[in-house]
Amino acid sequence: MKKNLPVLVTTALVVGLTVSPFQKAVASDAGESTTPDHGSHAKNVIFLIPDGFSTGYADSYRHFKQEGLPVWEEKDMLRGMVATHSADSKITDSAAAGTALATGTKTNNGMLGISPEGEDLETIVDLAGQAGKKNGLVATSTINHATPAAFAASVEGRSDYEEIANQFINHESIDLLLGGGREQYLPPEEGGIREDGANLITEAEEQGFTYLETKRDLLHEEAKDDAKYLGLFADDELMPSFGINTIEPSLGQMTSFAIDHLSQADEGFFLMVEGSQIDWAGHDNDAAYAMKDTEAFEEAVALSMDFAEKDGETLIVMVGDHDTGGLSIQPDDDYNPANLHNVKATGEQMMQKVDHSFSNLEEVVTENTSMSFTEDELTTIKESDDPKLALNTIVSEKAGMAWTSTDHTAIDVPIYAYGPHAEAFNGNIDNTDVFKGIKEALIN
Ligand SMILES: [Zn+2]
Known part of the structure; x- marks a missing residue:
């Protein structure tokens, strides 16, 4: 209330x-x-998408955080609930969900930027570009992954990464791309996987992009008004947000650079920032990974809110594209999401360190979770058809968290907004209404 x-x-x-x-x-x-009243027009929009995040994550992250409230609660940004079904399924995938958020049209699962009938759809990036605004996409997955791709590519199959990269660098309204996926831009002889043999990093430079490859490149680059940036900081996706990675930038560092660069535009900007791996944590039922990547995402939201509060003409919208995993919590004195603070690795990373006979299982999981495991729990992991999932389920239980699925679910997701036109997202709305609210605010 x-x-x-x-x-x-x-x-x-x-x-x-x-x-x-x-x-x-x-x-x-x-x-x-x-919300300060600046009328209904927003010069800028920062659209923050925590992939797979819904109410179960919102509640458990509040317990996990311990000190203070998540920035979206502290700033009282909650607006309503969003229905996420796609054109052909009650349960959407990220391609159809991204297309609904980016274009206001529902499409079939797997399709990006095109209608079920095959027509190309105009995205908010196209519209913002036509209005003279700059556009940027930031993600912790490969930058060609479904959610960012929905904003600036049209393909029938979401895994056509070569074509998505082509469309990105030739898109007349894209000014900044930051994320992973370098191998999708390079031919095999240069460490890439492109079957067409093209070097899209060179082609991007010919199109006027400045290429950034490391965290050091990003942090030392003085964002210039007339520049375009392609930042590819890993061959594949970026690392999960455990500990300090010296080579790759954090989502917060990429967001900060994007805002510094895009906010130099006289006519304003549209920026999409995705916390891509919250969804992957949900698929793996990995509670610690989900919380750590939500924490990294919160830093990007906090930086965006700092900018919006000072700027006064920026609409912030935050919404997951769908729920993943059907997360629920039953915390008590012994079992609480805060128990996950000392977990140092994803379940997948832990199982990669365990030998085939499981002789070092107890050592690896104790060392990486700071939790103790009973003989029964260790046996359950060893005897499971899916030891990683069994480990993640047990670690989740020790944090008072439980999952109902290893896939997306059909439940509504909460939407948060701040700034001019934030009231457009009040109540029970559809994912296509999110596009409409952003368009009304940004384009006039
Ligand atoms: Zn997913």
Whole structure:
């Protein structure tokens, strides 16, 4: 419940009035009490997508964080709930979900930037470019992965990474791409996997992009107004957010660079930032990975909010593209998400260190989780058809967290927003309405 509701409104809510126009009025009153009123036009939009994040993650991350609230709660950004189904399935994949968020049109699972009938769809990046704005995409997966690709590529199959890279570097409205996936831009003889033999890093440089390859490159680059940037910091995806990686930048560092660069544009900018691996953690039922990557994502949200609060003309929107894993929590004194703070690796990384006879299993899992395991638990892991999943399930239980799926689910996801036009996201809305709200705010 938001603060400072007028007395009449509060009373009406208590007696359970459910007339929807009235609820809209309640919601927008509440919005105006926490968001500065700069009219409904936003010069800039920062669209933050924690892939796979829904209410189970929001609740467990609050328990995990211990000190203070997540920035989206501290700043009272919660607006409503978003339905995520695709054109052909109650459970969406990230390609159809990204397409709905980027274009306002539902498509079939697996399809990117095109309608179920095969028509190319105009994205928010196209529209922002036509309005003279700069555009950037940032992700911790390969930059050609489904969610970022939905904003600037049209392909029938989401795994056509070579074509997505082609479309990205030849896109007239893309000014910045930061993430992983270097091998998708290079031919085999230069360490890549492109079957067409092209070197897209060289081609991107010919198209005016400055290429960044390391964290050092990124941190030392003075973002120039007239430059375009292609930053590929790993052959494949970036590392999960455990500990300090000296070679790759964090999501926060990439977001900070993107804002510094794009905010030099006179006409404003659109920036999409994806916490890509929260979804992968969900698929693996890996609670520690989910919390650590949400923590890394929160840094990007906090930096974006700092910019938006100072700037006053920036709309921030944060929403997962769908739920992954059906996470639930039952924390008590012994079992709490905060127990995950000392976990040092993903379940996958731990199982890679375990030998085939499981002789070092106890040593590896104890060392990497700072948790103790019973003989029964160790036996369960050893005898499982999927030892990684068995380990992750047990570690999740020790944190009071439980999963109902290793895939996406059909439950609604919470949407958070701040700044001009944030009230467009109030109530129960569809994922195509997210595009519409951003378009109304950014383009006029
Ligand atoms: Zn997924």
